[in-house]
Amino acid sequence: MGIRGRRRSRARQGRWRWRRARQRYARLRERIGERFRVRLGNWRDESVGPHEQAMYQVSFATEIFAALVPGA
Template sequence: MQNLSAMSPPSIAEYHAHVYFDPDTRPLAAWLREQLGERFAVRLGRWHDRPIGPHSKPMYQVAFAPQLFGQVVPFLMLNRGELDILVHPESGLGHAGDHTIRAAWLGHPLPLDVDYLRRIDAGEVGA
């Protein structure tokens, strides 16, 4: 049996939401981005119109403080339409785990390059 120990949510520095889109859903992604910026104290990352890093589809990132989780995530749930969104913590325990076992998907899970995330954790590539 696995050795179990509880992790404490205060160890989470912030959350990231990766909003994935394609040419047909880009207008919805733009609207959602605008709404997030107007309604919440979030940091809006750059648009990536091609897959980048571990992400298999175009996306942008939204970073937000832990105390906003209960507002931002329900807003994303209710307004994402057909967009797929990855929500993960920045726990300090590693990018690979934060993007996979400590993550939640709104919509359909998309493939991630977990080896790339492991290389970030090993210091071989920048985050």
């Protein structure tokens, strides 16, 4: 396999990994919304400001921080 083939293969693997990771993040987002009184923001697949990866926002009251972020 030439260098172009390896690059394409790595790119496919990266996209595949991202799809699987995004599915996990989507399930986590859904569970957070079901279990806690929060406001879920939109997905951002593009980088924004200092954030280089996809993200979504979760807004919540300070009283539920310990339950939402265990061990913090």
